């Protein structure tokens with residue numbers, strides 16, 4: 001078995017590396033020779049998965065770090081990596097030409113990471129390079145998405161030019177003009193919409209493989225996380241009286257409590273076979289609601305007591321993961337406030353806040369419209385409830401801040417880190433180090449391993465064909 005040595009730059013929690021390690025082709029495999037990463041938790045995750053001697057923790061811009069990478073990697077076959085995303089926000093004013101853009105890419109200090117990636121490639125000169133980055137960053141900021149798409153293509157073309165200028169072929173097989181590919185991870189078996197730009201380049205002067213999907217039916221959220229144990233969140237009771245729009249709940253006190261009890265009842269029915277404790281919870285909550293829903297005074301205090309009782313029941317019945325020492329695989333819901341819980345419960349599966357606030361939409365809901373706590377002129381799609389039967393939206397590192405765009409299809413909470421991990425196609429037993437936020441960040445930043453595997457296999461196939469050609473040359477000479 002021959003193993004191609006890989007250097008993973010900006011390795012994060014190891015999504016790209018994991019995919020490459022899964023790739024197989026005849027008697028060819030990859031080994032992750034070194035992975036460079038700056039972040040403590042991501043490095044701990046990497047050390048656990050690829051071995052601590054293979055992880056270089058440091059800043060790519062520092063000379064000592066660069067020297068360490070060069071000295072230990074001079075014989076690697078492949079460099080993979082995606083510098084953090086800001087690179088493409090530097091495309092510059094709409095009318096600037098490619099020369100100006102090239103200068104910007106070179107000179108803007110925010111671009112040093114991109115520069116250092118190519119500097120290492122030009123010194124190490126591996127046979128293959130894979131560059132991964134986000135698609136569509138620019139189109140968010142302007143109405144003229146066509147112009148910006150064109151502009152982004154120009155930036156990517158410059159990245160390809162850069163590779164060509166240091167001796168790499170970026171041309172894709174069966175095409176005279178294409179040098180990069182935009183792929184959607186959902187087309188490769190990942191249960192998630194995730195569009196990414198991939199550039200595959202080689203120094204052997206051959207055409208690069210096109211990534212073709214052989215997935216007939218996209219995997220959906222149900223397929224990825226439908227069988228996980230049910231989880232309910234702890235609900236915060238601190239400063240409940242100060243919660244934005246709590247007055248809307250208090251004005252509709254009995255209705256809000258009934259929504260809450262009814263949703264838990266439905267959950268108990270849906271998950272009866274998996275978790276009988278939900279019945280105890282929903283019966284108790286139903287009784288409590290009946291006894292407090294008509295209360296006219298001190299509603300906030302009653303609500304706090306009610307929520308505290310719910311919290312201790314959820315904890316006693318084990319419906320949220322207890323804070324155990326084994327936090328590396330974390331299927332634990334984060335805490336939410338009562339307003340958001342009601343919004344989660346009343347938003348229809350597969351719908352979102354811009355729909356429930358739109359009077360023309362079938363999903364319009366006056367109560368939710370009143371309850372929405374954010375500035376409507378800025379963004380309306382703050383809350384997104386996922387569908388069971390579609391791939392999820394792009395899992396984002398932003399989940400470390402809040403998960404409101406990642407509401408579970410039928411449990412009143414946002415996705416746990418473990419659910420995000422499975423939606424990113426990480427193996428079931430892959431452990432992420434760091435606290436919950438560090439885990440969300442590593443998961444959201446990652447190349448889905450399944451996509452990494454497809455890219456890795458395409459390169460192994462190319463290498464296998466090239467091996468055969470070399471053998472023939474030797475025989476004939």
Ligand SMILES: C[S@@+](CC[C@H](N)C(=O)[O-])C[C@H]1O[C@@H](n2cnc3c(N)ncnc32)[C@H](O)[C@@H]1O
Nearest residue numbers: 010011012013014015016038059060445446447
């Ligand atoms: C988009 S993530 C990469 C994810 C990774 N490819 C994966 O599949 O899991 C970018 C990573 O670059 C790291 N990074 C940012 N600045 C860096 C620097 N100056 N030197 C080394 N790593 C850096 C970040 O900590 C982050 O983990």
